[in-house]
Amino acid sequence: MEPYTSGMSAKQHLLDLSLDQLEAELEGSGEPTYRARQVLHWIFGRQVTHFTDMTDLPGALRDRLDADLSILVAEELDSSKAPDGTTKTLLQWPDGASTETVMIPSQDRRSSGRDRQRRTVCLSTQVGCDVGCRFCASGIGGSQRDLTVGEVMEQALRVAQQLRDQEERLTHVVFMGMGEPLANYGVTMAAVRHLNAEWGLGIGQRRITVSTVGLPTQIERLAREGLQITLALSLHAPNDELRQELIPWARGVPLERLLQACETYFGETGREVTLEYCLLAGTNDSPVHADQLAAIAKRLRAHVNLLSYNPVEGLPFTRPTDFQSHDFLAALRRQGVNAHHRQSRGLEANAACGQLRRRHGEGLGA
Ligand code: SF4
Structure with missing residues (x-):
């Protein structure tokens, strides 16, 4: 069977990532790693699935996350x-x-x-x-x-x-x-x-x-x-x-x-x-x-x-x-x-x- 990634769109599926992987992604783009826990708490702890609603994240980060990652893809x-x-x-x-x-x-x-x-x-x-x-x-x-x-x-x-x-x-x-x-x-x-x-x-x-x-x-x-x-x-x-x-x-x-x-x-x-x-x-x-x-x-x-x-x-x-x-x-x-x-x-x-x-x-x- 062909390996598959949710790569039909340019955005990565955030739910593919573990905490460690999201920390590494954020660190790679110059963000502090603790942001990863904040994002995952919004998603899994509060079931919030739009970055714009993650009100304790800086606006610029929300925009960048929204440009690079999808939370729900189906x-x-x-x-x-x-x-x-x-x-x-x-x-x-x-x-x-x-x-x-x-x-x-x-x-x-x-x-x-x-x-x-x-x-x-x-x-x-x-x-x-x-x-x-x-x-x-x-x-x-x-x-x-x-x-x-x-x-x-x-x-x-x-x-x-x-x-x-x-x-x-x-x-x-x-x-x-x-x-x-x-x-x-x-x-x-x-x-x-x-x-x-x-x-x-x-x-x-x-x-x-x-x-x-x-x-x-x-x-x-x-x-x-x-x-x-x-x-x-x-x-x-x-x-x-x-x-x-x-x-x-x-x-x-x-x-x-x-x-x-x-x-x-x-x-x-x-x-x-x-x-x-x-x-x-x-x-x-x-x-x-x-x-x-x-x-x-x-x-x-x-x-x-x-x-x-x-x-x-x-x-x-x-x-x-x-x-x-x-x-x-x-x-x-x-x-x-x-x-x-x-x-x-x-x-x-x-x-x-x-x-x-x-x-x-x-x-x-x-
Ligand atoms: S989904 Fe479950 S019950 Fe159906 S064919 Fe596969 S193993 Fe069997």
């Missing part, structure tokens, strides 16, 4: 909001490529009995996806390119800005949107660090989840990053035969190799891996599948998140009934597995991965 092509508040936004980047970002509202029940508002952004890391999961709209047409650090950060910043306008706060981040985050490894790691940084969005590492379909070498590399983020493995099939059928990329990666990599992750970080399992009616939801999944979850000491499939027009998979999903969940729990069934959020808002983009005629066959 155009919002579409957005839809479901009755449960899930909001999905289609962003178009300067080269014409588009990706989806989702904000998911939910509530955490605390031990005190009080609810805490959770506001999660689901980020995309690639334009399209090469993994090609048979049940996913984003995989149709493959991947056009990787997103940049700035493009990943811009998705989060835009959601933080929307939430600020509603007097709410972004609390959690999941890399579960379009693309395979570990296939765009360097960008994903830089974005995780910028999201977590005190000069960035300040999201705690334990509130950041990176989801992967399963690249063992990258999982082992992630284990050595010194991070405390959550790793979610999108398993979707509990045996090699079915997994290879549902996830074409899995053909080169035996399940055993993948599970060993997850054990390494747990061994190095002490963080339990989460297993994501999308229930497809009549495909991966039999009692035998529940037994196989339970064995894997117990081996990894993993939590299982079940999700009932959001049907995608033109794809041959259907959603199990609530009764079937409940049965599968009960079978896992009977075997001592810590499992939950996650509500499908925003079913009405084209919320299945890649569907808003598809509605706009993209991602349809390469």
Whole structure:
């Protein structure tokens, strides 16, 4: 895949830069380095995205920054909001490529009995996806390119800005949107660090989840990053035969190799891996599948998140009934597995991965 920079305009995308990099840029043009923290505080701390509004910067510096750097580069092509508040936004980047970002509202029940508002952004890391999961709209047409650090950060910043306008706060981040985050490894790691940084969005590492379909070498590399983020493995099939059928990329990666990599992750970080399992009616939801999944979850000491499939027009998979999903969940729990069934959020808002983009005629066959 061709490396890409947001170079369609002459301006640099400021959100590509870390604090150190912005300090170096400013120092190179004769400015004191502390200006970098001021700028980033305006952007990430207050979600101000126009240099002219950064009132504690000298006017000449504001003009120079505005001439050389862009904060937001995407155009919002579409957005839809479901009755449960899930909001999905289609962003178009300067080269014409588009990706989806989702904000998911939910509530955490605390031990005190009080609810805490959770506001999660689901980020995309690639334009399209090469993994090609048979049940996913984003995989149709493959991947056009990787997103940049700035493009990943811009998705989060835009959601933080929307939430600020509603007097709410972004609390959690999941890399579960379009693309395979570990296939765009360097960008994903830089974005995780910028999201977590005190000069960035300040999201705690334990509130950041990176989801992967399963690249063992990258999982082992992630284990050595010194991070405390959550790793979610999108398993979707509990045996090699079915997994290879549902996830074409899995053909080169035996399940055993993948599970060993997850054990390494747990061994190095002490963080339990989460297993994501999308229930497809009549495909991966039999009692035998529940037994196989339970064995894997117990081996990894993993939590299982079940999700009932959001049907995608033109794809041959259907959603199990609530009764079937409940049965599968009960079978896992009977075997001592810590499992939950996650509500499908925003079913009405084209919320299945890649569907808003598809509605706009993209991602349809390469
Ligand atoms: S489910 Fe995720 S990994 Fe699979 S094709 Fe869709 S975006 Fe790619």
